[in-house]
Amino acid sequence: MKTKQLTKAVVAAGFVLGGIVPVSAQNQKESVSAKADWYPSSYGASDEIGAANLLTSDVVLQAMKLVKLGKTLPLAVPIDKNLPAFRHRSFNLYNIQPGEQAGNTTGPNKFTFNDELVNGWTGVGTQLNGIGHIGINNVYYNGNKAADFVTVEGVKKLGIEKVPPMVTRGVVLDMTAHYGKAIVPGDTEFTIADIQAVLKKQGITLRKGDVVLFNTGWLELIGKDNKQFLEVEPGIGMDAAKWLADQQIVAFGGDTWASEIYPNPTGEEFPVNQFMLAKRGIYNLELIDSRPLVRDKIWQFLFVLGQPLYIGSTQVNVNPIAIY
Amino acid sequence: MKTKQLTKAVVAAGFVLGGIVPVSAQNQKESVSAKADWYPSSYGASDEIGAANLLTSDVVLQAMKLVKLGKTLPLAVPIDKNLPAFRHRSFNLYNIQPGEQAGNTTGPNKFTFNDELVNGWTGVGTQLNGIGHIGINNVYYNGNKAADFVTVEGVKKLGIEKVPPMVTRGVVLDMTAHYGKAIVPGDTEFTIADIQAVLKKQGITLRKGDVVLFNTGWLELIGKDNKQFLEVEPGIGMDAAKWLADQQIVAFGGDTWASEIYPNPTGEEFPVNQFMLAKRGIYNLELIDSRPLVRDKIWQFLFVLGQPLYIGSTQVNVNPIAIY
């Protein structure tokens, strides 16, 4: 854990140095301006699915072995207009009964039905963020330029509809136990050491194809302190992200909306997500509710995710299922 | 298979009898006007999830055994504004890059992102229809009255957010092979005998908790003959529905948007869906693409469905995953 004090010192130093926030050697190595050597992707120059390439039959079969009890758990949070949402985003769902004004029914069987209309951003609530969601200076995964592949009616490349089913091992890392707090403080950066300590404590070693989900207690704030929930977030920093990526995970995320420390002490805007999605082709999962798993100490499980195939979308509401 | 000739005869007879379409004894037993003895539900008077009660740990563990190859398949069809949609329904998705006008980026790391807004009905494309979707004279599953539980911002009971994960055996019935046609004709009613013949041919016996999906070849029409796709549909009739319900299945559906013969020869409006959802608490799945399974003769598989938890919705876009 990097302490709040350190964070403050780093930021202060930035101001001393003329407004330029110093970045670690690690970060500099990944710096955008320094180089553009992050593409083509190691999965091939025309690849559009990134780390989903790791989802082999072997990964599936290994994950199957985690099912012992025949129990299942939805990892999504329920979504409605009251859920706190990022900036401009909102969600409205309307229930309508077409043709049933004044109690009208249809046919001799008096057919009636409810129909629903959604006016919403796909980024409200539990969501899968595809690798086309975040870019660096308008360049996205595998060097795809926004100028070329983005249209107002959806992306022509990297769309969420191309992501194969995610059937693999899911791993939950309980950061609340690690820090000994029901809700991990908002300015806590998870380091490599933090993650390794939790893995050791939980008896797990990460492996290729894993989905790694953090439990921070942060969902407890929803409806109680939406302001704090949206303004600041605990989460991994760039070092931890790099290490996770090197373990060849397929997706990272958890119970916050940022899935990384926010605001980032370096002054960068979501650098971890940017690194993971754009440079490494790793997916992100937001607002994942792992509380029941943590309660029962289910640290690993069969993770199954099928996302609605909205053509040209780069994110979409989902409900991954844990089976154990 | 009930033949076209029979169908026509039945309808003709209806007109002869003064506009009253004759219904079978079976249907009369289920008739709305005759009685209201279809609730409380056998799952309890306050039950809101119907046949999802059948999804026990045992069902999960049994289904796990179907995974041999470690292969996975998305069962959804991709969705965009061009997909043919039922009546008033439509779907539009917009890709927007907030704050990035004129190529703006954020932070020293030049963060850019794509965000999506959906204006769409949840009933366009592959969807899970909850048991609150269809009612009889404004009364829904377990006797819930629309007057009481429906609001413009969603249902207060029977919402899709209450449906537990569907992890069970999925069964595909290939009706195209049964009828020897790449696309089963639109006026074909699947009878009990038809279904039993296909099950026998495929070497399957239905069991409690199954999800039963029909392959009719109908998806081939999309983009080629959207008009036909929307106007008429092959599918099960009421007798077959009753028989399927008696096998204690959890959900039925397939590659059409109606999941039953449409228009129904009795002149009723979606009587099968009405029976299954409202009276029996059985879920419906529309626009399920089982073509790759049929091609490889994968007649049964582990079926995993996690639906986005839109509070108060009675249907929602999904992408169930077949694992085998």
Next chain:
Amino acid sequence: MKTKQLTKAVVAAGFVLGGIVPVSAQNQKESVSAKADWYPSSYGASDEIGAANLLTSDVVLQAMKLVKLGKTLPLAVPIDKNLPAFRHRSFNLYNIQPGEQAGNTTGPNKFTFNDELVNGWTGVGTQLNGIGHIGINNVYYNGNKAADFVTVEGVKKLGIEKVPPMVTRGVVLDMTAHYGKAIVPGDTEFTIADIQAVLKKQGITLRKGDVVLFNTGWLELIGKDNKQFLEVEPGIGMDAAKWLADQQIVAFGGDTWASEIYPNPTGEEFPVNQFMLAKRGIYNLELIDSRPLVRDKIWQFLFVLGQPLYIGSTQVNVNPIAIY
């Protein structure tokens, strides 16, 4: 002015009388259950525009004479997502620059543009409510039954697109001066006597075809006390409504969202609007900002209203223009 004390007494009496709130003889005469003699309309059994029939050339020419200074004033309030809205209603507008990701432009002339998408209810902000907006037990103006003319994609009769331009005399009644308060208290019912006193004070006599707008100071609450703004409203009661209708006005309204006292002391739901629209075919205008007119004591003026012709809508955002 009916006092708060009286109101409370009436309501209290209602409870004493077994829960039945006593209504005035006036109201009883208009009672729904007592009779259905309010149609056909006096404008003809097939009429769809109600009091807009009163907008003759003579009315137009008379109103023209009110223009002395060549000054103009928009009577609408600006609309965005922050404006307090009735119950389920909301309004979101998005600015999008299609095809301009990464600063793209089109053509040698480097064309760029802003485009806007609205997801909103037509009843947020200044609006014209057509006579198809409100009904009595699912029956609307001129006896049109909801079961017959309403569809999910708009009404087939009484739509706002059929309303002719409203070019007539506008009259502002300043209730703030009448009551000697910058903001008229929320439980104030404007009686016939109140209106007549204001008219006399302002030197005006109502005439056929007038649009009558009340200034209550209520807009001052927006952004300061949205809760009060939405929960309670000063306004005319049924007696005043009847009297105004008898003056053959075309539209009534003002700077509140209800245009009548709300909640109504009788326990009825918007009885004044119901009476005016459904029974008398008189239009309603909400959130009309007449403050600059009141400031300059412009009590009458040329009123010009052209509403966007949304087919099948019963209300729509507008911006009537005062010219004087």
Next chain:
Amino acid sequence: MKTKQLTKAVVAAGFVLGGIVPVSAQNQKESVSAKADWYPSSYGASDEIGAANLLTSDVVLQAMKLVKLGKTLPLAVPIDKNLPAFRHRSFNLYNIQPGEQAGNTTGPNKFTFNDELVNGWTGVGTQLNGIGHIGINNVYYNGNKAADFVTVEGVKKLGIEKVPPMVTRGVVLDMTAHYGKAIVPGDTEFTIADIQAVLKKQGITLRKGDVVLFNTGWLELIGKDNKQFLEVEPGIGMDAAKWLADQQIVAFGGDTWASEIYPNPTGEEFPVNQFMLAKRGIYNLELIDSRPLVRDKIWQFLFVLGQPLYIGSTQVNVNPIAIY
């Protein structure tokens, strides 16, 4: 009229010259790349309303004199989802009866109502295009840079909510009579000479503050040949635009969706609108139905436009009223 033959020759010449389409001296003078001397605006460096500054009391009073008969005419076309729309744009309106499922009513007065929800682009149907709608290389009227004033929830400058009422003289130019065709051919460019000839024929001289509307017969295509309606348009070219701007008009437009010849023979993207809005602060009005005026030879009239005040929008649906 520039002939089709000339147009083809110009385009052909462009290809001969290595893909560079030759532009007239006039156009070169206005060329973007050549200079950026088109701001600050002549109305002041902080001006946000452009030619609306010309709408003086004198202009209003002069226009009042055109009212002789007391007749009124809506200049808008009715809008629904079937209206042909520019590219990505669409419009859907839903009629909903909140709380009235199963025929529910509210209160002892059995209150019922229709409510409408719009999911639509403000650029479908008759619309006012504000001067913030179109820019040059992401720079808009008065040098406002998109990077500075555009947000996803609306523009912070140049918004339609700032445009004062347009009360002035409206002038209709009947191009169908000029060309002797019920529908002016799509590739017809209106020149200065064409406009002057029509003005002379109709006995009108343009004056400061006018709104100039062209009648081309093009609305006749709607519902009959939507493809042609959207693909090509007759209209003014750059020379005519410059001349109109020099007459100090406030707005130009008419019965097409482009209000200029489209595609432009120079290969530029809407250069006329770009010039008028961005450089001259002149407003644009699309899909104006002047057919009844032309039928009755009403060439000039009192034009009154009040647009809904959608904050931060650069275009909005309107219905200007002609009074004569």
